[in-house]
Amino acid sequence: MRLFFSRFALLAVLTGSGLAQTAGYDPRLTFSPLTLPDPVNSYRSSNGAPGPQFWQNEASYEMHASIDTAAKVLHNDEIITYTNNSPDALTSLWIQLEQNTYRKDSRARIASGGGRRGRRGAVDAAPVVTTSEGYEFESVEIVSGKTSVKADTLVSDTRMQIRLAEPLKHGGVLKVHMKYHYAIPGVWGGRTSWGATKTGEIYDMAQWYPRMCVYDDLRGWDTLPYLGAEFYLEYGHFDYYVTVPSNFIVAGSGELVNTKDVLTKVEIERLEQAKNSDKTVYIRKPSEVGDPASRPKQDGTLTWHFHMDKTRDVVFSASPTFVWDAARINLPEGKKSLAMSVYPPESVGPDAWDKSTEYTKDTMERFSKHWFPYPWPAAVSIAGFSSGMEYPGVVFDGVEDKGPFFFWLTAHEFGHTWFPMIVGSNERRNAFMDEGFNTFIDIEESAEYMGGKYGPKRDGEYSAGGEPPDTILKVLDNPDAGTLMMPADSYPMQLGHPISYFKGAYGMVLLREQILGPNRFDWAFRKYIKDWAFKHPSPSDFFRAMESEGGEDLGWFWKGWYLNNWKYDVSVDKIEGSVVTITNHGQLVLPTPVEVKFTDGSKTRVTLPVETWMTKGVYTWTLENKTPIASVTVDPDHQLPDDDRSNNSKTN
Template sequence: MKLKFLLAGGLILFVSTSQAQRRFRKSDDVESNYVPSNLFSPAFHTEKGNEFHAVNGDPGPKYWQNHVDYVINANIDTASKTLSATESITYTNNSPDNLQYLWLQLDQNTYKKDARSNFVTGNQPKAADHTTGYQLETVSIVVNGKPEVASYIVTDTRMQIRLPKALPAHGGKINLAIKYHYTIPGAFGARTDYTDTKNGKIYEIAQWFPRMCVYDDSQGWDTLPFLGSGEFYCEYGDIDYSVTVPWDMIVAGSGELVNPAEVLTQKQLARYTAAKNSDKTIMIRSADEVTQTSSRPVNKGALTWHFKMANTRDVAFGASKAFMWDAARINLPGGKKSLSMSVYPVESAGNDAWGRSTEYLKGAIEYFSAKWFVYPYPCAVNEAGIAGGMEYPGILFDGITDKTKDLFWVTAHEIGHNWFPMIVGSNERRYAWMDEGFNTFIDVYASDAFNKGEYAPKRDGEYAPGGGNPADEIVPVISDPNAPTIMTAPDAISEKYRHPITYFKPAFGLILLREQILGKDRFDYAFKNYIRQWAYKHPRPDDFFRSMENGAGEDLGWFWRGWYYNNYSLDLALTKAKYVKDSPAYGIEVTVVNKEAMAMPFTVEVKLKDGTKQRMYLPVETWLQNKSTTFTINTNSAAESVTIDPDNALPDMNRKNNTAKVD
């Protein structure tokens, strides 16, 4: 999800003040707050691996997860702004436990006046910005094809169904039937809403059906209420859904449209088919055609759009009579194909705006597929609306006014969520960094790759908030004593810190791992193995930590401890650069002090008087025992200066002490 970032200036002022007040401990004549035994204390992993989560970070030999399939038939009443639906759920209990009750998510209840989310987010809704949430007409357990009234209770955004007899372990199945309706929230819906355009309303429909909560080996039933910041944790399965709307509307949804001949004109069907074989974007419904009744099938009062999506954790859709529509083929590794599509109003058209959306979406998916894991779904849709940056499997809700680099960046970011957390199914309601942080990391490189770096580098918005060097911009966050850590529950992170802690810091941490600590080859191998092992499964943080350590062959407990569980600062200071025996022939003796709680490997660069430069890399083991290190750089000619971290790649809080003239 895309969130606005409001940081930088005030915190930079704070850092200057805090540094002035800092008091160092003096030990062995070195002023430093660094304690090696704190950072490198043993036994970072306090639990052993088990049969479900292996010690090497893979799923264990007895790993299990439950499965859920949905069949949903929905109708949108555009006069009353109401969605009504019937839902059939087939739930399979693969766990080793008999389940006496079931829990379901009811996210639409977050819009009720008494919803818990109203009192947590710090953004109290206006009096009119509410709905009555889900109106459950019937909730039934289907036995031998016959519905029996279920016993259930609703608590905020959760529903518990109390079973007459336990659902057996190791493959027991149950069928549920739910009939419901709710009022679609207006612009205040944020993730699901409707808004006006000059040719009609756009409906963005998400979190629109009761979904099974996850029952896993970590939590049992994971019943955290939906409060807004902590997003989703859903079970995998197949979803077959139909949406009935007025005849003149276009519906763009997750998954494959299985009845195009029933809802498209012959001309549109031909263009739609052609787009599946075209690298260039093909217009399926043009700006001129939006206002032409001939651009829709003969008036039938209503049309039903039928979609299917396999092995997914959710679906969403957009609907509007104002939609333009274009598409192009996505080329995937191994000769596989998918379809990139965009729907948007005429106000968003243009080559500097949504006219390139399909190209952006195609480019991002092709890059992520080649680099990390092949995109698994038959199509991907970018829909223009007011949600302004929200992701669901196979569909994005991006900003109706986004243009050029902003549209590319948000498109790449939101489709990237199909890898994290929709393919790698982490629990973003508890660990948002495994969702937003991972995805922010991968879309940095997507910007470098797209169209020979047309919108590179990505150093603002989701990554470096102020548009500058990310290593410098993370310093105010780490140095702020009030900043939470990455491991803080997402709903417990205030708006001030949400972006820097949930998106920016974990993304930059992966950059450090890849480019400074492990190297690109080892990082990429381990990271791809993590994705492959946990695709369509539910990893925990420890699975990621163990997977990276084992795949890269590196004990990274110090990094997880300092960067994820704490906000340890880094200040490497070059305190001496002096010729050995006062002669360049014997090299330069250099002393570097680690003044703060974090440690990092680092590079030292010598600038020679003949204009050449010489570099030396020191690993993190440099700091295993000592607060300072003294070493000799062998040179044969006179030098001007020595600099540590010459590329400004490390989050060093004081760069003024990074360079010294050679004596």
């Protein structure tokens, strides 16, 4: 979801600000043995990879949806095919009902004091009074062959339990058939919405269908309610059909299967041209919006059919006002995908949505080369009213987005393709594995696109000089700040982004650039991504993977940065001849560069390894060079999160 940061801004925000700890340094605490939260077993191996008996259930969907544009209601006929690959016999199924978050009695509304949580940890300044009844079911049935039986259901907030007459055994397959409708949220809907542009309405449809909860080896059914933090979903195959007025364009996750039914001959030809073009090609031009000739029929409805394999979710957007363009994405090993953008005519501009497909193409190609190949047939950027949200194959951005901000937004939201769309971590429990990892990798796109045209990446709230506001510094110095391991919804509103995004990303910067080095880090992180593509890793899996392939015992770092909020504070205390005394005041330790300048103008640098502090908090360093010392500075490049820089340097 929306929020961006540069590596330099991460350093600026976190350097000079501490995270609370008890006073004094105790090496017995930092270097004590670490037991990770999730144990090693036959499902999850000691090297951080899936174990020899790893299993994962599958949920596939067939859906036939339609939008009543007059009543602003979505109707859907849905069949879930659920496969139990677990060793357990399941006596019930749990299904997520996120549209119920808009009910007056939802946990999300009560937890937020009557408002709604439109973004993780952020509550509207004033309560939003608009509500809906959530999902209204016409039927919920269990299907066996040609027989359908009414399901025994229990709805609890944003979840529904289906109690089974017979347990679903290992290897068993079950179908759930549901018919329902719900009122589509307006702009107040946050991640899903409809709203009006100057030339027509746009419907951004997300969390639009009941979805299986995950049943895994860690907790069984994971049924955290939808309060505002994002998602945890099973992978499967999707066929979905969307019926809308014939003058609408629909853009969605996956591949449009029936182009001959919903596009004109000219549009089909342009689409084929775009599939082989590195330059952006219009499928529907701005001048053609509103022109009846740009649609294959002039009245009634059309049904758009999309297919997507090996995905955890699908979304779509529908509007009569869409301009549509596309270009080829070049992937490793000669494979290809398609970058596409849809947006209203008012979004057209050389510094705005004219660039969307170019930004999308570049982002997907760069991340595919560096981390893991993009796996799906299209990547679609959509301008609408659910701005700054990401889904498999689709991102929702804003109608008015433009300039450097629009570039950063595109890179960030499509960066989520890798975390958590490919690597399917649990966003509701472990936000740093979603937002932190993605904020870390999307720095790369800003640094490299057109030679760094939009680098270094800055958050939209930052000044031109990149100076962080005092509010961010105060948040990060808050003794009540939670750890990175806290559930995403548990952060107070002012702490969620600084911790999960910024601290999460900065931890990765430290791990890559200061602790392991790029060579070891990239090798280990790529293996982690490959091992857990389309699977569900836990934080413990990530920690073990980086240790095993990175070749380093990192328990001291996991404890200090992730499991606790320990601060780092190293000082230069004394210079006596060629002897320098350096003290560690914080509980967090890091490899620490030290620069010594001599009176003859020469200088030297060493990096104190973390082992320097294994038994003591004071280090006495006797230099071999006996030239008189002019000054000594720890962390001379300000790369580390030192809590007090006033004691980092000493002049002789």
